Amino acid sequence: MKKLALLLGSLCLGLSLPWSAQAGQNFTYPVDDPVFSITFPDHWETEVEDDTLTAKTPDEAIEINLWALDHEDLEGVGESLLEQAAGEVDEIIDEWIKDFKLKSSDSFELGGMTFIELTGSGVDREEGEPLIVSVDFFSPDGENLFVLMYWGEPGAENTYANDMKSIVKSIAKQ
Known part of the structure; x- marks a missing residue:
């Protein structure tokens, strides 16, 4: 899992939107012109490296x-943009999980944002243990696409x- 955080961080090269941590486990992104915030329970371990937040x-x-997908590397709108983003995440999943099976896809509204969610399962390539995986795409400002x-x-x-419920419910536009 530690290597995963490094890999995810490398996806954000060229992205210069830093995280800001406030009291407790509340983060805003980016610092200079925040578009959203997210809060993690105090007992969770959080770390920011290369513009990727890991908890x-x-x-x-x-x-x-x-993390944010580098919008300069993505072209198109709507479904085309989402397919490109999903392709990028699929590469990460293939590297870290074997026998991944997509179980469902859904969308939901939260805090005025649409989230596209893909869920599945597989086996951790490093440890051989079963894993549940969920990937959510969302855009709080209509310009930047984020992956949770x-x-x-x-x-x-x-x-x-x-x-988990409190984390997801804490995501709010700024």
Whole structure:
């Protein structure tokens, strides 16, 4: 999982939108002109590296990675843009998860933003353990496209259900 954070960070090369951490586990992005904020429970470990925010549960059963896709590398609008973004994330999944199977795709509204969610499962290539994966694409400002990727052990989403709900509900336009 630690290598995953480094890989995700490398996707953001050329992106110069830093994170700002405030009291507790609240982050705004970018610092100079924030477009959204997100809050993690105090007991989660958070780290920002190369414009990628990584958050983990205390037992590391769940890892969340959040980053912006470099809009200069993406062309098109709507479905075409989403297909390009999904292709980029698919490369990450292929590198870190074997036997990945997409189980569902959905969209939902939250805080005036549309989230496109893809969920599936597979096996961690490093540790050989089963994983549940969820990838959400969203744009708080209609210009920047963000990825919220969740990786977790089966059952961990039940253990941390309240934390997960609070994290997702905390995402707010600035």
